Amino acid sequence: MGPSMRDVAALAGVSPRTVSNVVNGAAHVAPGTRARVEEALRTLRYRPNAAARSLRRGRSGLVALVVPEVGSPYFGEVAARLADVAERRQWTLLIEQTGGDPARERRLLDGVRAQLVDGVVFSPWSLGPDEIAARRDTAPMVLLGERGPEGVADHVVIDNVAAARDATAHLLALGRRRVAMLGAASGVGEDTARLRREGYRQALAAAGLAPDPALEVPVGALHRADGARALEALLDAGTEVDALFCSTDELALGALRVALRRGLRVPDDLALVGVDDIEDGRYATPSLSTVAPDKEAVAEEAARCLAERMDGAAGEPRTVLAGHRLVPRETTGAARAPA
Amino acid sequence: MGPSMRDVAALAGVSPRTVSNVVNGAAHVAPGTRARVEEALRTLRYRPNAAARSLRRGRSGLVALVVPEVGSPYFGEVAARLADVAERRQWTLLIEQTGGDPARERRLLDGVRAQLVDGVVFSPWSLGPDEIAARRDTAPMVLLGERGPEGVADHVVIDNVAAARDATAHLLALGRRRVAMLGAASGVGEDTARLRREGYRQALAAAGLAPDPALEVPVGALHRADGARALEALLDAGTEVDALFCSTDELALGALRVALRRGLRVPDDLALVGVDDIEDGRYATPSLSTVAPDKEAVAEEAARCLAERMDGAAGEPRTVLAGHRLVPRETTGAARAPA
Structure with missing residues (x-):
């Protein structure tokens, strides 16, 4: 057992109640008294019993x-x-x-x-x-x-449907007609993927375009490496694509790296939008367009x-x-x- | 008060000890028995009292x-x-x-x-x-x-001195002679900044170069924005510089963005090395050289x-x-x- 509040009180020459008030910040304590108590707490290396306190209060904080x-x-x-x-x-x-x-x-x-x-x-x-x-x-x-x-x-x-629709509509407004979605399905966060795919398709429909299964690209996870692999696969398959809506900024940053490495001009040959507004996207070159959740x-x-x-x-x-x-x-x- | 282990035991038709074993994973419980206990736990929405347990064990986990x-x-x-x-x-x-x-x-x-x-x-x-x-x-x-x-x-x-020395020596080995350090002092992590500056200076000395105060750039914090601002200031002051050792990858990524935006060729006009090996650096274009801590x-x-x-x-x-x-x-x- 370590020192008790009583020990601290004795050393500081105050009541245990005053020590308790300093420890728990429960009531006003005069500065001079507080200093004496804090000195005594330090000297004795007092450690309140958090579990006991939590039992009394019924809350752990x-x-x-x-x-x-x-x-x-x-x-x-x-x-x-x-x-x-x-x-x-x-x-x-x-x-x-x-x-x-x-x-x-x-x-x-x-x-x-x-x-x-x-x-x-x-x-x-x-x-x-x-x-x-x-x-x-x-x-x-x-x-x-x-x-x-x-x-x-x-x-x-x-509103994930609206977020994806806004992102895709932005790409379509640039005149892009072969807009792929990276993360149209994924091993994780399936519902989010489904809702964002719904928004992507709504934007295509509003522009009079039918969804193309070859452009709806699933990913294993939502990281840069997955985005890189997904775009590699899309390009290797010879799929015609002029824009990417990526379900996360991380996917988009992985794809961006592949696009630049393959000599594609961004945005001229390939435009990209992600989701999340993470700081890396703001400092990437070119900087990453995104949908920023609040x-x-x-x-x-x-x-x-x-x-x-x-x-x-x-x-x-x-x-x-x-x-x-x-x-x-x-x-x-x-x-x-x-x- | 919620239900007790006794209540759970009564519903499952087992002893309180068995309930305790299931809840705490303390001993083997036959699968059929375990299933009955878990069903009873669910039905009663049993919630063990963590504070009481912590008092008994003397550890919170x-x-x-x-x-x-x-x-x-x-x-x-x-x-x-x-x-x-x-x-x-x-x-x-x-x-x-x-x-x-x-x-x-x-x-x-x-x-x-x-x-x-x-x-x-x-x-x-x-x-x-x-x-x-x-x-x-x-x-x-x-x-x-x-x-x-x-x-x-x-x-x-x-070993922060060695890490900084390795990074700086790498830049000097490329033939660079005007190597600046971003983060030579900072509002935070002062000791780390001091040690890395020491390593930076050691590498310069080993190459027969004297430290130049104009090349030791302090930063307010260690983020991308600070790295961007630091390189802007260095270039605006007309300081001759052909390489940057940055105390963090984030500083380096901020500086990289500014370098590219100003039309500098990286690494031809300006080479960069950071510290930390964060994932963003691996996917940046050009990808960021760094010192990777284990x-x-x-x-x-x-x-x-x-x-x-x-x-x-x-x-x-x-x-x-x-x-x-x-x-x-x-x-x-x-x-x-x-x-």
């Missing part, structure tokens, strides 16, 4: 963000924003990655770990609505992305929904739509912006 | 990674690797970002949150050795980067040291050196690698 990959730029940016919001709300944000692995998603959704936290922000890739609905844990949960089964939990999404709003709305549920708000699960906007850059011929 | 920015590609990659190691060790990894803010670093080092965890992997930017040594919390800690004051905690580092080893060694200390290992704090290697790519004229 922990909120989990569960994402497929913390190392991907998109999820890294969302995590960074949510960490800022958590700091403001005095939550400790615990970040977990699933690798999109269904067993790991299930364990995090159901298992021992989730039960440590007051609330969960979950971005599922592999689990379907039924599995999410059947989860054992009862901590408040907010879903990010498209897997939000109605009636299970609040979810925060962008990541600030995604983080804010997820935190707001979660806080309300943690405070006991009842009522039907809600769907909160975060905005998005098309950001034309050099890969679709926009004037060079300053770096 | 939580390990914290505290980094300046979870959204930066370098820390995102390190976090992803550490999350994999944590998964294997059955730790729950809690990721916190400080923004490099000294008050936030101090709070995380000292405060209420750190005391919830069994161990901390800390990558400080702003706090100096004295402040780290004076921390109040007693949880085992491993430091990443250069701020590890001897005698306070184990720390895992790369991130796998950083994560593995940090986890190993922490596990040993958490298990009560005594002994003097250690310094563990992770490897690094030069990766020449197109920005220094290496043959085009396949994307």
Whole structure:
């Protein structure tokens, strides 16, 4: 056992209540007194028992963000924003990655770990609505992305159909007629892929074009390497293509590298648009046109929904739509912006 | 109060001990029995009391990674690797970002949150050795980067002097004589900047060149925007320069964008080397030469040291050196690698 608050109080010459107020920030303490207590805490290397405190309060102060990959730029940016919001709300944000692995998603959704936290922000890739609905844990949960089964939990999404339609329409407005989609299906995030393909097809239809299966390219995952491989395959097959709508910026940056390496002029021979607005795209040469989800709003709305549920708000699960906007850059011929 | 293990046991027709074994994975349970228990857990929405369990065990199972920015590609990659190691060790990894803010670093080092965890992997930017040594919390800690004051905690580092020397020597071996360093000082990570500048100067000296203050460029932070601004300023000042050693890949990618936008040929007019080996650099056009720290080893060694200390290992704090290697790519004229 380490030193107790009583030990600290004795050394500082104050009451245990005062020590508690300094440790928990629960009430005003005069600066001089606070300094004496902090000195005593340091001298004794006092360590409050977090588990005991958590039992008393009935809350751990922990909120989990569960994402497929913390190392991907998109999820890294969302995590960074949510960490800022958590700091403001005095939550400790615990970040977990699933690798999109269904067993790991299930364990995090159901298992021992989730039960440590007051609330969960979950971005599922592999689990379907039924599995999410059947989860054992009862901590408040907010879903990010498209897997939000109605009636299970609040979810925060962008309008993926409209986002894909805007991106594709932008390419068609440049006069492109052979617009391929990279990521028309993928091993992960199947619902998102389906919705974005729907938006892609809607834009084609509005321009009087029929979808061509040869132009709807599936990918194994959503990384640069997958985008590179997909464009290699498309070009090697001799498919005529003058534009790419890519389901993520990472796919687009991989494809961009292949296009330039093969001597294609971008955007003259091949125009590209991605989705996510990650920082790398802004600094690529040529810079990458994209659809930017309002990541600030995604983080804010997820935190707001979660806080309300943690405070006991009842009522039907809600769907909160975060905005998005098309950001034309050099890969679709926009004037060079300053770096 | 939610349902207890006793309630679950009654519904499943087994002993509370069996329920405990299923929940904690503590012993073998026959598949049929396990299925009955899991069904009962689901039906009753049983939620074990993590705080009570943590009190009994004396461990929370939580390990914290505290980094300046979870959204930066370098820390995102390190976090992803550490999350994999944590998964294997059955730790729950809690990721916190400080923004490099000294008050936030101090709070995380000292405060209420750190005391919830069994161990901390800390990558400080702003706090100096004295402040780290004076921390109040007693949880085992491993430091990443250069701020590890001897005698306070184990720390895992790369040889920053050698890394910078290798990068600079590579540029000099191409015949470059006006090699600037971007990030020779910075608002954050001062010690790392100092060590890398030392390595840069050593390489110059070995080639018979004196350091030129005009070529040692400080930056405000280590992002693409800072690298872009630094090269703009260098070129606007009319400084003669034929190569850049950049203290991070992000700085280099920002500078690369400016170089290309200004019509410089890379590497003919300007060669570049970064540090970190982030994925964006591999897919940039031209692809970015870099010094790759062994991130796998950083994560593995940090986890190993922490596990040993958490298990009560005594002994003097250690310094563990992770490897690094030069990766020449197109920005220094290496043959085009396949994307």
